Amino acid sequence: MLIVMDPQATDEQLQKVREAVEALGFRAEPIPGQQRTAIGVLGNQGYVDDSTIRELAGVREVIHVSKPYKMVSRDFHPESTRVRVGAFEIGGGAAPVIMAGPCSIESEEQMMRAAREVKAAGAHILRGGAFKPRTGPHSFQGLGEQGLKFLRQAGDETAMPVITEVMRIEQLELVSRYSDVLQIGARNMQNFDLLKEVGKFGKPVLLKRGMSATLEEFLGAAEYIVAEGNDQVILCERGIRTFERATRNSLDLSVVPLLHEMSHLPVIVDPSHATGKRSLVPVMSKAALVAGADGLMIEVHPEPEKALCDGAQSLTGDGFSQLMQEMQSLMKYLGY
Ligand code: PEP
Ligand code: MN
Numbered sequence: 001m002l003i004v005m006d007p008q009a010t011d012e013q014l015q016k017v018r019e020a021v022e023a024l025g026f027r028a029e030p031i032p033g034q035q036r037t038a039i040g041v042l043g044n045q046g047y048v049d050d051s052t053i054r055e056l057a058g059v060r061e062v063i064h065v066s067k068p069y070k071m072v073s074r075d076f077h078p079e080s081t082r083v084r085v086g087a088f089e090i091g092g093g094a095a096p097v098i099m100a101g102p103c104s105i106e107s108e109e110q111m112m113r114a115a116r117e118v119k120a121a122g123a124h125i126l127r128g129g130a131f132k133p134r135t136g137p138h139s140f141q142g143l144g145e146q147g148l149k150f151l152r153q154a155g156d157e158t159a160m161p162v163i164t165e166v167m168r169i170e171q172l173e174l175v176s177r178y179s180d181v182l183q184i185g186a187r188n189m190q191n192f193d194l195l196k197e198v199g200k201f202g203k204p205v206l207l208k209r210g211m212s213a214t215l216e217e218f219l220g221a222a223e224y225i226v227a228e229g230n231d232q233v234i235l236c237e238r239g240i241r242t243f244e245r246a247t248r249n250s251l252d253l254s255v256v257p258l259l260h261e262m263s264h265l266p267v268i269v270d271p272s273h274a275t276g277k278r279s280l281v282p283v284m285s286k287a288a289l290v291a292g293a294d295g296l297m298i299e300v301h302p303e304p305e306k307a308l309c310d311g312a313q314s315l316t317g318d319g320f321s322q323l324m325q326e327m328q329s330l331m332k333y334l335g336y
Contacts (some may be wrong), residue, residue, distance in 0.1 A: 001041040001048050002063040002076055009037065014059030020053050029071070033078050036060075040076050041226070068216060069223035069263075077264045083204050083232045085181055086161035090234055090294050091266025095336040098327075099163055099268075100320060101127035102302075103310035104140060107148035109140040113302040115154035117317030125181070126160040126277050127149065127297060131167045132309060133187045140308040148178035148279020155180075160305035163206060163297075169197045177205055186211050186238055186273075189221050199228025206234045206297075208270070211241045215255060215267070219263055235259055236269045236297060239274030248313065251284055256291040268295035272313045278304065281315055282323045286330055298323075 021028035027042040050062045052318030070076050080092035090097045100123040115126050146304050155162035181204045189210035198205050209218045225233050239249025249295035251274035259267045269288035271281045286298050301307045301314040
């Protein structure tokens with residue numbers, strides 16, 4: 001439930017409403033806005049009888065929200081949230097932020113080469129996986145902590161913040177020591193215990209959409225993180241599973257503007273996992289920017305033909321550099 005106050009409501013009236021909500025046994029979360037202040041009611045399982053609240057002075061409207069998410073919704077928080085990563089801001093109309101790097105961290109040399117190439121091309125944040133959620137147990141599972149060290153070193157040497165995936169609660173402490181952003185992979189989008197712990201950690205989180213998740217489920221997952229007090233959450237569309245097998249997944253691009261309507265959180269697109277094909281990555285990256293994406297996550301490998309993971313969808317350094325140039329012109333056209 002959401003209580004919208006009159007723009008002229010006094011602090012005293014606000015306080016009375018908070019007390020009334022707490023008297024019903026729920027939590028009251030004030031949401032100051034530019035035009036109006038609202039109070040979110042948290043902790044209710046079903047419909048709340050609002051009669052004692054509706055009649056209080058200063059209350060303009062009571063909205064019953066029957067969705068599995070509240071704190072991430074735009075009804076609840078009309079202004080767009082900007083997520084800060086180092087010197088970069090993601091969302092809220094800021095220029096799109098480009099995250100790039102290999103699928104997996106394979107060696108010190110590979111990570112350094114990838115970092116230099118994406119940095120020279122103009123990337124902002126370096127990616128690389130140290131713990132890999134592979135479909136089968138016989139595939140390369142990642143270098144673990146050694147990989148995290150290579151990633152951090154490559155990020156520091158090229159002056160880029162880094163992002164990497166955390167797969168389990170037990171890895172959180174370790175991954176947080178090395179990474180500026182915690183990535184929750186598609187396969188873990190509904191690992192609710194992990195989401196809660198990540199919410200308590202206070203580091204920015206990139207939450208990837210599960211491959212069969214509806215937007216309601218996606219936002220419900222984001223709500224788990226925000227409900228723990230961490231609103232620094234970036235949503236990432238990375239393609240969904242459909243009947244089509246010609247692409248690895250189906251890029252659901254219309255969710256970019258739709259998520260912006262539904263939620264105040266920034267939305268980025270991963271065209272690499274969405275298509276699975278190098279040839280499709282540049283055009284879908286540009287399409288994502290036109291759709292209003294707040295950033296992109298793109299896989300780049302110095303030698304994709306030798307990649308231990310996702311080579312077919314990885315751009316070369318040159319390919320990425322070409323794409324970055326094309327995107328610079330597009331961004332100017334889009335007014336960034
Ligand atoms: C990745 O980013 O390398 C990855 C495994 O992505 P996803 O969770 O979207 O499959
Ligand atoms: Mn990958």
